[in-house]
Amino acid sequence: xxxxxxxxxxxRAIAACVPKHVRSNNQLEVLLGSIELEKVLQxxxxxEMRQVSEATTPADLCCAAAERLFIDNSASKDxxxxxxxxxxxxxxxxxATSPSIQYRLGLPTTTACLDLTLACSGxxxxxxxxxxxxxxxxxxxxxxxxxxxFSQIVSDKDKVNAPLYGDAGTATLISKGDFGSSIFQLYxxxxxxxxxxxxxxxxxxxxxxxxxxxKEREDGNIRSGHQLYMDGMEVFNFTLKVVPKSVKDAxxxxxxxxxxxxxxxxHQANRFMIDFFVKKLKIPKDKVPISLDTFGNVSSATxxxxxxxxxxxxLVVSDKKVLISGFGAGLSWGTAMLRMNCPVVSExxxx
Amino acid sequence: MKASPNDFILALSxxxxxxxxxxxxxxxxxxxxxxxxxxxxxxxxxxxxxxxVNIPREIFxxxxxxxxxxxxxxxx
Numbered sequence: 001x002x003x004x005x006x007x008x009x010x011x012r013a014i015a016a017c018v019p020k021h022v023r024s025n026n027q028l029e030v031l032l033g034s035i036e037l038e039k040v041l042q043x044x045x046x047x048e049m050r051q052v053s054e055a056t057t058p059a060d061l062c063c064a065a066a067e068r069l070f071i072d073n074s075a076s077k078d079x080x081x082x083x084x085x086x087x088x089x090x091x092x093x094x095x096a097t098s099p100s101i102q103y104r105l106g107l108p109t110t111t112a113c114l115d116l117t118l119a120c121s122g123x124x125x126x127x128x129x130x131x132x133x134x135x136x137x138x139x140x141x142x143x144x145x146x147x148x149x150f151s152q153i154v155s156d157k158d159k160v161n162a163p164l165y166g167d168a169g170t171a172t173l174i175s176k177g178d179f180g181s182s183i184f185q186l187y188x189x190x191x192x193x194x195x196x197x198x199x200x201x202x203x204x205x206x207x208x209x210x211x212x213x214x215k216e217r218e219d220g221n222i223r224s225g226h227q228l229y230m231d232g233m234e235v236f237n238f239t240l241k242v243v244p245k246s247v248k249d250a251x252x253x254x255x256x257x258x259x260x261x262x263x264x265x266x267h268q269a270n271r272f273m274i275d276f277f278v279k280k281l282k283i284p285k286d287k288v289p290i291s292l293d294t295f296g297n298v299s300s301a302t303x304x305x306x307x308x309x310x311x312x313x314x315l316v317v318s319d320k321k322v323l324i325s326g327f328g329a330g331l332s333w334g335t336a337m338l339r340m341n342c343p344v345v346s347e348x349x350x351x
Numbered sequence: 352m353k354a355s356p357n358d359f360i361l362a363l364s365x366x367x368x369x370x371x372x373x374x375x376x377x378x379x380x381x382x383x384x385x386x387x388x389x390x391x392x393x394x395x396x397x398x399x400x401x402x403x404v405n406i407p408r409e410i411f412x413x414x415x416x417x418x419x420x421x422x423x424x425x426x427x
């Protein structure tokens with residue numbers, strides 16, 4: 001287990017951007033039937049989500065969030081030393097997306113830019129990377145951009161995935177300061193690599209005229225090789241096994257407990273899962289914000305989107321201890337205990 | 352934790368939202384009208400929460416009756 005501890009580095013500001021277009025899950029009645037649909041929506045807790053147009057990418061949403069962050073903060077663009085961009089849907093195969101973001105945002109050419117990719121656990125990992133850079137002498141500010149547009153990679157004829165995913169982009173500013181200590185515990189289990197997968201388009205299975213064709217798969221789901229597959233049962237089994245334990249371990253490691261932590265922000269996979277964690281870990285419900293009801297599961301962007309849209313008023317008034325936990329494809333998971341010292345939290349941007 | 356048939360049927364009844372009186376140990380649970388993807392997730396959560404058991408998919412697919420589930424829990 002990778003255990004990382006950082007002192008006097010923290011989140012100075014957060015912003016998020018979602019597309020204006022609202023997609024209601026009610027339109028899935030054709031796919032699921034009205035009775036099944038109602039039961040599914042009741043359980044996953046996702047009524048609607050935001051959806052980009054074809055022309056909009058995660059980088060666009062992240063840039064809009066970053067611009068808002070700069071407007072709302074004293075940090076000037078010249079003070080950004082590192083840009084990290086995490087997404088599973090970068091603009092191009094080559095080049096990486098983060099240098100183009102440096103140019104778009106008007107950041108100096110002295111900015112180090114790096115793309116990262118992971119999954120729904122990505123924010124925890126990328127934030128730990130940002131904290132690591134920000135800990136280095138000479139680095140003052142790291143801009144972390146995390147965004148996903150799963151509407152572009154999920155088939156609307158896939159009963160498992162179609163009701164779940166929305167689109168969002170976020171920006172987090174990480175800086176040195178009087179933050180105290182934060183810890184990250186990060187885990188991986190590649191034996192479950194097949195549980196959540198887009199099989200085609202990478203080096204293992206390059207795109208060809210076959211891979212792009214929608215085909216009927218398990219349980220009548222229809223998708224191409226370039227669209228997301230998820231084995232719901234395997235993922236659920238995995239999550240129940242690792243997430244509560246990872247949260248307990250993080251609490252034990254930091255000497256904290258359910259009462260001393262102000263908020264537990266879980267990756268917004270689905271309502272049923274979060275309710276299970278709450279019950280299993282005996283966390284008071286008002287400490288567990290939910291954003292999936294209106295934004296769906298936005299993969300790696302769920303945690304910062306939840307901070308912006310559900311905890312803004314609490315975070316800006318006083319210091320808070322916030323535990324964040326993410327889990328997903330890889331398989332990959334991680335939990336972090338952050339000390340939030342009144343970061344600047346921007347109003348949600350709509351693009 | 353070992354599963355007694357009565358306790359297991361009660362927990363199953365709550366998980367899949369089916370009247371406990373209509374659940375018999377020799378029933379094939381996939382034949383229940385309540386059985387669907389959500390019932391499956393509820394069952395998985397119940398097995399984890401009540402018995403600390405995780406059944407891999409390849410084994411679960413071979414289980415047919417409530418008795419099979421109980422045996423699997425008790426052999427895990």
